[in-house]
Amino acid sequence: MNIMKKRVSPEEVFTPRSHDLNQKTYAERPTLESRLRRALSGHKYIILYGESGNGKTWLYKRVFQASKIQFEVINLAKMYNEGSLNAVLLAKAGDLGASIINSEKKEFDIGLRPGGFGGGYKDTIEYKSMPSAPLELLASQMYIKSGGDMSVLVLDNFEQIVDSQDFIRQIASLIISADDEFVARNKIKIVIVGTPTNIRDMISKVSNATTISNRVVEIPEVARLELAEARHIMSQGFENYLNLTYVIDKNALYKTIAYKTDRIAQHVQELCLKIAQNAVENNRLVTDKVVIEAEREWMEETLSADLAVVESLMNSQRTKVGRKNQVIYCLGMMDLEDFNHHQVEKQLRSTFPVEQELNLNIPQTLAGFCKADTPLIRKTGARGSRYRFCSPKMKMVIRTRLKLASDNSVIRAS
Known part of the structure; x- marks a missing residue:
C-alpha cells in the first residue's frame, strides 16, 4: 500500500524570524562553527558578533545542539527593566529553580510576657537578603540542569546596552571579577553576542584593557552568507522540501535572490518564503509573475521604512x-x-x-x-x-x- 508523504508548507521550510534552529534550511558555516567549538574548549569569555540577520543565533544553536551542550540565553535588554546585570542573572537563576532570597531567623529574649506576668518571653525576627554572587548561583543551577556537563550562558543583544556606560561596565566587571575557579568547576562558558564590530573595545574602554584582552576571545565576524551557502537555502527549500517546478531560469533566480537580499540569511529566508507561498498558490509553479509579486510583498513588508530613508537622501x-x-x-x-x-x-x-x-x-x-x-x-x-x-x-x-x-x-x- 502506497502512503503519500505529507507535503510540508512554505512556513515550515522558510522560517526567517524563528529563534529555533531550522535544520531544513540551515546553511552550514564550517569555519565559524569550528572556531566557536574551539573557543568553547578554552577558558576565555567568547564574543560572537555580526550584523542583524546574519545568523548569529542559528550559528551558536547549531554548534550547541550538535555537541549536545545545554545553554541558557539572557537578553541584555532586560537590564533596563531589572536595573542591573546581577538582577537579570538572579531572575534567570530563579527561572531554573534557585531560591533567590536568603532567609535567616533569629530568636530574641525580650523579657516579660504581655501583661507583665512571667518572664523569658522570646520573639523571632526573620532576615531576608539577596545572594551575594548571582553568577555563581546561576552557574550552580545550570550545572545541575546539565547533569554535570558543560553548559553555556549566552548574553545576547549587546547592542541594546551600548548607550549605557554603566551597563557595559557591569559586563566588564563580570568578566574581571567572576570566580574563575567556581566557573570552571561548574563547567560554564559565557558567550557575549551582539551586532557591534567593536564589542571588546567598548568593554575595554570602561575597564582594564589588558585584563579584558587576556580574558576574552573573539570569533570572526558572522558576516553575510557566501553565495554557495545562500544557494543551499534556496535549493533545499524550493527543490528538496517543496518540490516546486521552475518555468523560469532557476540559476538566474538564485542569483537575483542572492543579489537583492545581499545574502543576509534572514532576508534570503524572507524573500524565499514569499516566492514559495506565491508559487504554491500557482500550482507549485515558479514563474516571472510569481517572483515579481513576491518581491513586491517582501519590499512592502520589510523595506518600506528604509526606502523612505534612501529617497530622502x-x-x-x-x-x-x-x-x-x-x-x-x-x-x-x-x-x-x-x-x-x-x-x-x-x-x-x-x-x-x-x-x-x-x-x-x-x-x-x-x-x-x-x-x-x-x-x-x-x-x-x-x-x-x-x-x-x-x-x-x-x-x-x-x-x-x-x-x-x-x-x-x-x-x-x-
Whole structure:
C-alpha cells in the first residue's frame, strides 16, 4: 500500500524570524562553527558578533545542539527593566529553580510576657537578603540542569546596552571579577553576542584593557552568507522540501535572490518564503509573475521604512548630473561589507560616463550620508577611513528599487 508523504508548507521550510534552529534550511558555516567549538574548549569569555540577520543565533544553536551542550540565553535588554546585570542573572537563576532570597531567623529574649506576668518571653525576627554572587548561583543551577556537563550562558543583544556606560561596565566587571575557579568547576562558558564590530573595545574602554584582552576571545565576524551557502537555502527549500517546478531560469533566480537580499540569511529566508507561498498558490509553479509579486510583498513588508530613508537622501529634483543619486546607486553595487571612498569612486567611474580628470568629491558626499538625520552609512575601522551601511536593508532597497534610465540617470523602479 502506497502512503503519500505529507507535503510540508512554505512556513515550515522558510522560517526567517524563528529563534529555533531550522535544520531544513540551515546553511552550514564550517569555519565559524569550528572556531566557536574551539573557543568553547578554552577558558576565555567568547564574543560572537555580526550584523542583524546574519545568523548569529542559528550559528551558536547549531554548534550547541550538535555537541549536545545545554545553554541558557539572557537578553541584555532586560537590564533596563531589572536595573542591573546581577538582577537579570538572579531572575534567570530563579527561572531554573534557585531560591533567590536568603532567609535567616533569629530568636530574641525580650523579657516579660504581655501583661507583665512571667518572664523569658522570646520573639523571632526573620532576615531576608539577596545572594551575594548571582553568577555563581546561576552557574550552580545550570550545572545541575546539565547533569554535570558543560553548559553555556549566552548574553545576547549587546547592542541594546551600548548607550549605557554603566551597563557595559557591569559586563566588564563580570568578566574581571567572576570566580574563575567556581566557573570552571561548574563547567560554564559565557558567550557575549551582539551586532557591534567593536564589542571588546567598548568593554575595554570602561575597564582594564589588558585584563579584558587576556580574558576574552573573539570569533570572526558572522558576516553575510557566501553565495554557495545562500544557494543551499534556496535549493533545499524550493527543490528538496517543496518540490516546486521552475518555468523560469532557476540559476538566474538564485542569483537575483542572492543579489537583492545581499545574502543576509534572514532576508534570503524572507524573500524565499514569499516566492514559495506565491508559487504554491500557482500550482507549485515558479514563474516571472510569481517572483515579481513576491518581491513586491517582501519590499512592502520589510523595506518600506528604509526606502523612505534612501529617497530622502537623493537629489530632490532631477538634475543634469545627479551625483548624489549616482553615489547611492554605486553604494548598492558594492560587494564588500566595508569599503572606502576610492572603491566607491572606482565603481562610479565604471558605471557612469565621467571625465577622467573631473573631481567627484566622493569623500564629501559620503560624509553627508554619515551625518544625515537618519544616516545611510557609518564609518568603521580604527581610523574611520572605511564605511559600512547602517542597515543591510538600505543596500537591499537600492538594489531592488533603484535602476538606471536610458539616459543613465538614477530613477526609482516602477
